[in-house]
Amino acid sequence: MTANRLTVRRAVETDDAVLLRIDQTSWDATTGFPSYQEHIRDSFFARSGPEAHLVAEYDGQVVGYLRLQDKYPFPEGEGVLTINGLAVALDARGQGVATALLDAAAAEGKRRGARKISLHVHGTNTVARRLYERHGYVIEGTHPNEFLIEGTYVDAIDMAKML
Numbered sequence: 001m002t003a004n005r006l007t008v009r010r011a012v013e014t015d016d017a018v019l020l021r022i023d024q025t026s027w028d029a030t031t032g033f034p035s036y037q038e039h040i041r042d043s044f045f046a047r048s049g050p051e052a053h054l055v056a057e058y059d060g061q062v063v064g065y066l067r068l069q070d071k072y073p074f075p076e077g078e079g080v081l082t083i084n085g086l087a088v089a090l091d092a093r094g095q096g097v098a099t100a101l102l103d104a105a106a107a108e109g110k111r112r113g114a115r116k117i118s119l120h121v122h123g124t125n126t127v128a129r130r131l132y133e134r135h136g137y138v139i140e141g142t143h144p145n146e147f148l149i150e151g152t153y154v155d156a157i158d159m160a161k162m163l
């Protein structure tokens with residue numbers, strides 16, 4: 001993949017259908033919450049609007065998204081952003097799409113004057129954990145057996161990167 005074939009931009013309303021399809025096929029019990037999957041049926045942006053999303057395009061096709069939001073709704077927490085979702089279409093993985101989205105999120109955070117980006121990841125999600133580590137995210141805390149997913153207890157891991 002050459003750099004000019006992969007671009008990242010802010011989402012717009014008309015991305016809804018393609019992002020819904022990506023979301024419906026991207027997550028499994030290792031990476032997400034099966035109960036949440038049952039809810040995403042009609043609208044990707046029902047949860048939060050286009051302004052909260054960066055999308056990656058490969059050859060003009062939307063292939064992934066990253067949801068970047070303020071972590072706290074009060075002024076003392078200003079400057080801390082959180083990644084509340086990152087997914088890449090199955091057939092576009094392993095080609096640097098998430099890498100481009102994470103780079104864009106860091107640039108966007110700096111542009112907004114943020115000092116930190118945080119996120120949660122399942123302990124079982126080794127692919128995502130390796131990706132975040134490569135991007136400078138460090139573990140800030142582990143919540144052992146935080147979730148019971150399809151009969152197995154799963155750790156929740158807090159990671160963050162200083163900007």
Ligand SMILES: CC(C)(COP(=O)(O)OP(=O)(O)OC[C@H]1O[C@@H](n2cnc3c(N)ncnc32)[C@H](O)[C@@H]1OP(=O)(O)O)[C@@H](O)C(=O)NCCC(=O)NCCS
Nearest residue numbers: 026031086087088093094095096097098099120121128130
């Ligand atoms: C985790 C996820 C977002 C990664 O997306 P991705 O676009 O495949 O990620 P990247 O391509 O940037 O990096 C993944 C791997 O591809 C490699 N890669 C990056 N650019 C590449 C390129 N040009 N050619 C080949 N491989 C490349 C990376 O080195 C990385 O290798 P690693 O497995 O050794 O770390 C994707 O697997 C996904 O959507 N998973 C389900 C949802 C999920 O888990 N989200 C995170 C929740 S916290």
